[in-house]
Structures are given as C-alpha cells and as structure tokens.
Amino acid sequence: MKEKKVKWLWSYNVDKTECWLSEMAKKGWHLSSVNRWTRIFTLEKGEQKHVTYHIQYDSKNHSLPTTLQKEGWNIAVSVGNWLFLTNEVPTIRLYPSRDKLVKRNRTHAYTLSVLATFQISFSMLPIIILGILASVMEEESILAGNVWFILLLVTEIIVIASFSIYVFRAYRRFEKREMDAVIDSISSGNKLRKFKGGWMYQLEETKAWLERIAKEGYELEKVTAAVFTFRKTNPSNLKYECMFEYKVQPSYFATHKELGWKLKYSSNMTLLNYSIWAMPYEDDEEMPQFSYDKQEQRQAIKRAFKMNIGMSIYLIAILLFSFYTNTLQQVEPFIYWSFGGVMRVLLLVFLLFWSYKFIQILFSYRKSLKALD
Amino acid sequence: MKKVIQKYMPMTETAFYILLSLTEPRHGYGIIKRVEEMTNGRITLGSGTIYGTLTKMQRDEIITIYADDKRKTIYEIADLGKELMQAEMKRLKELHDNVLRFEGDFQ
Numbered sequence: 001m002k003e004k005k006v007k008w009l010w011s012y013n014v015d016k017t018e019c020w021l022s023e024m025a026k027k028g029w030h031l032s033s034v035n036r037w038t039r040i041f042t043l044e045k046g047e048q049k050h051v052t053y054h055i056q057y058d059s060k061n062h063s064l065p066t067t068l069q070k071e072g073w074n075i076a077v078s079v080g081n082w083l084f085l086t087n088e089v090p091t092i093r094l095y096p097s098r099d100k101l102v103k104r105n106r107t108h109a110y111t112l113s114v115l116a117t118f119q120i121s122f123s124m125l126p127i128i129i130l131g132i133l134a135s136v137m138e139e140e141s142i143l144a145g146n147v148w149f150i151l152l153l154v155t156e157i158i159v160i161a162s163f164s165i166y167v168f169r170a171y172r173r174f175e176k177r178e179m180d181a182v183i184d185s186i187s188s189g190n191k192l193r194k195f196k197g198g199w200m201y202q203l204e205e206t207k208a209w210l211e212r213i214a215k216e217g218y219e220l221e222k223v224t225a226a227v228f229t230f231r232k233t234n235p236s237n238l239k240y241e242c243m244f245e246y247k248v249q250p251s252y253f254a255t256h257k258e259l260g261w262k263l264k265y266s267s268n269m270t271l272l273n274y275s276i277w278a279m280p281y282e283d284d285e286e287m288p289q290f291s292y293d294k295q296e297q298r299q300a301i302k303r304a305f306k307m308n309i310g311m312s313i314y315l316i317a318i319l320l321f322s323f324y325t326n327t328l329q330q331v332e333p334f335i336y337w338s339f340g341g342v343m344r345v346l347l348l349v350f351l352l353f354w355s356y357k358f359i360q361i362l363f364s365y366r367k368s369l370k371a372l373d
Numbered sequence: 374m375k376k377v378i379q380k381y382m383p384m385t386e387t388a389f390y391i392l393l394s395l396t397e398p399r400h401g402y403g404i405i406k407r408v409e410e411m412t413n414g415r416i417t418l419g420s421g422t423i424y425g426t427l428t429k430m431q432r433d434e435i436i437t438i439y440a441d442d443k444r445k446t447i448y449e450i451a452d453l454g455k456e457l458m459q460a461e462m463k464r465l466k467e468l469h470d471n472v473l474r475f476e477g478d479f480q
Contacts, residue, residue: 067437091442094441096440099438258420292418293419
C-alpha cells in the first residue's frame with residue numbers, strides 16, 4: 001500500500017518535515033521515495049514503530065560515516081544532494097551536523113531576496129508608467145482599460161514578495177535554532193539604559209567600558225542598535241568579549257556558550273558579525289578569555305580594525321564625493337540653492353564626524369596592540 | 374605527503390594537543406579539560422581558540438563534526454587527521470631522540 005503526499009516547502013522547514021515523517025512512522029507509514037521536482041513524498045505501509053528522521057544535505061558526500069552507522073543511522077532515501085536518514089534507537093547520542101543545510105538555506109534566502117527585489121522593481125515599472133500616462137493625459141480610461149494587466153502584476157508582486165519573505169524567515173528561524181544564537185534575558189533587577197554610538201568601531205574600548213559598568217554592579221542584558229540595557233545584578237567579576245568575525249560558522253555560538261559564555265548581543269547576519277559576550281568569574285579564578293594566545297588576540301584586534309577602518313574610508317570617500325559634486329553645482333533658483341545649502345552643511349558635518357572616527361579607530365588600534373605586549 | 378598535511382606541519386602546540394585529545398569523540402569542553410589534564414594545567418584553551426582551530430580543521434577535513442541531542446558539537450578525528458598525527462608524531466620522535474642524545478652536552 002502506498003500513499004503520496006505533496007510537501008511544497010519541505011526543504012525550508014526541515015524540522016517540521018522530520019516531525020511529520022516520524023509521526024507517519026508511528027502510524028506505520030514509512031518513507032520510500034522523494035521527488036525533488038514534484039515535491040511528492042511516497043510512503044509505504046509497514047509496521048508501526050518509533051523512527052527518528054534526520055534530513056541531511058551534502059553536495060560532496062553522499063555516504064554515511066561509520067561513526068554514524070554505529071549509532072544506528074541508516075539511509076532511508078537518497079536523492080540528489082539530500083539524504084533522508086532514519087534511526088530506530090530510542091536514545092540517540094550522535095546526530096549528523098547540519099552546517100551544510102544551514103549554508104544551503106542561507107544561500108537560497110539571500111539569492112531569492114536579490115532576485116525578488118529585481119523582479120518586483122521590474123514589475124512595478126509598467127504600473128508606474130501607466131499611472132504617469134493616466135495623470136499626464138488626464139484619461140482614467142488608460143487605467144481602467146488595463147485593470148487586468150495591473151491586477152496581474154500586483155498579484156505577481158505579492159506572490160514573489162511573500163514567497164521570498166517566507167523563505168528568508170524560515171531560514172532565519174532555522175539558523176537561529178541550529179546555531180543557538182539566542183540571547184537570554186535577565187528578569188529581575190533595576191534597569192539602566194545607556195547610549196553608546198559607534199561602539200562597534202572601538203570594540204576594545206567598549207569592552208573596557210562594559211567592565212567598568214559591571215564594577216558598579218550592572219550587568220548587560222541586551223543591546224538594541226546603540227542603546228545598552230543593563231540590570232542591577234551585582235556580579236562579582238564580569239569579563240566581557242566584543243568580537244568581530246567575517247563569517248561565523250554554525251558552531252560559533254554553541255561553542256562559546258558551552259564553555260560558560262553568555263551571549264549578550266549578535267548582529268543579525270552571519271556575515272560581518274559583531275557579538276558581545278560575558279562571563280562571570282570568582283576572585284581566585286583566572287580571568288576567562290576567548291583566547292589565551294597572544295597571536296590569536298592580535299589577529300582578532302586586526303580583523304576588527306581592518307573592517308572598521310575599511311568602513312570609515314568607504315564612508316569618507318562617498319561623503320567627499322557627494323560634497324564635491326554638491327559644491328560644484330551653481331544653481332540660481334532659491335529652492336535649489338537653499339536645498340544645496342542644507343545638504344552641504346549636513347555632508348560637511350558627517351564628513352567631519354567620520355574623519356574624527358577614522359582617527360579614533362587608528363589610535364585605539366595602536367593602543368590595544370600596545371596593551372597586548 | 375598530502376598538501377593539507379604539509380600545510381599543518383610542524384603543528385602548533387595547541388593544534389597538536391587538541392588533536393591528541395581526540396582519541397575519542399569529544400565536546401569542546403571535554404577537549405579543554407583533557408588538554409589541561411595532559412599538560413598539568415600548563416595549557417589553558419579559550420573557547421575562541423577551540424572554535425578557530427577546529428573550524429579550520431573541519432574545513433580541511435582533518436576532523437568531522439556531529440551534534441549531540443542538545444545540538445552541542447562533538448568533534449571526531451577523521452582519517453586525514455590520523456595521517457597528520459602519525460606524520461607529526463614521527464617528527465616529534467626524531468626531535469625527542471635528538472634531545473636525549475645531546476642533552477648532556479648542554480649541561
């Protein structure tokens with residue numbers, strides 16, 4: 001006996017798909033094949049039993065390491081780069097790593113967002129043109145005549161936008177859970193809020209600042225943009241680490257958490273990621289650190305420096321360019337002239353601010369390198 | 374010798390001890406404790422060192438990673454890693470032999 005079931009978005013909700021497959025196995029339905037193109041899952045009737053499913057994605061390796069085989073894992077179905085693994089052992093100790101699946105869904109989510117943005121702006125064009133035509137020619141009939149065409153385009157836009165938003169959110173949910181990038185909140189203690197603009201550009205200073213506040217009895221709870229929320233918890237000693245990584249691997253957060261670090265902040269992207277960590281320690285203990293290796297500490301400082309200095313140079317270049325083109329314009333009418341006047345002042349202020357930041361980044365970089373020696 | 378092995382040799386002390394602790398699959402915490410034990414507390418590894426070293430080794434297929442039931446990472450040495458350790462141990466043996474041979478001359 002066979003049953004077929006269509007699962008359109010199974011690969012973006014791998015957890016749900018696995019749960020569903022396990023539920024079906026309890027009822028005696030076991031997976032026998034998957035069609036990647038029609039999204040059809042074929043299940044076969046067998047005996048009712050407890051089966052754990054694990055969906056795996058790997059473009060290089062389509063076999064199962066012996067360690068996993070010993071743990072009871074079997075390949076139920078293998079299609080393309082997908083492996084549907086089953087395990088009938090009641091308590092499983094080892095699971096395959098999901099790193100590659102997270103990466104695949106990340107690539108999909110980002111590519112889809114870019115494609116959707118292009119497609120949507122492309123579809124908007126005819127609507128805008130029709131709208132302009134209608135208002136210029138003062139003829140409502142242009143819009144009325146094309147009402148189906150416009151409706152079609154609008155539907156297309158809505159469908160594409162909702163699909164890409166869905167994929168992106170599913171990926172973020174999956175990634176957050178898989179990577180354990182969850183920030184625990186502190187439920188009690190007086191709140192204290194402080195503003196620190198541009199803290200990402202001086203990680204070492206931010207670290208020292210946070211540790212000073214910890215001495216006053218306040219522990220960081222969370223960071224929203226540049227607003228730091230603290231709670232009065234009277235930590236004895238609190239060590240902070242402010243990190244920058246070009247790219248964080250799926251095991252990044254879990255590894256640090258496993259060793260006692262508490263995640264306080266992580267920027268929303270796995271690329272160019274900033275994060276803040278804290279760990280309490282006793283007086284008689286050695287101060288905890290991400291790395292006790294001087295060379296690694298130097299590398300971390302250099303990495304953040306390269307990013308921040310690059311960012312400031314980029315912004316200064318853009319600001320200089322706009323400032324230059326703005327001052328070149330010699331327009332007479334008051335409206336243009338006054339607009340240019342405001343813009344010029346604004347640009348100059350930003351330019352000065354970022355030049356100041358640039359120097360600050362340079363100085364604090366030298367200071368933190370010196371502090372290491 | 375394979376290119377990857379050449380890239381890793383000679384190994385840094387931390388990299389060597391991390392691999393040496395993987396006589397069985399371990400968590401990051403387990404690796405740190407094991408290395409501390411083997412060196413009598415001389416080497417303390419931070420989570421940053423563990424993360425940095427092991428992700429690099431995973432990329433080069435020197436180790437394989439798994440997850441436990443709480444989604445914590447478990448590290449296991451791969452065949453390539455075993456080959457690397459053999460080559461490195463051979464080098465260290467030579468080093469050790471020479472230490473014994475010439476030790477007396479430096480007293």
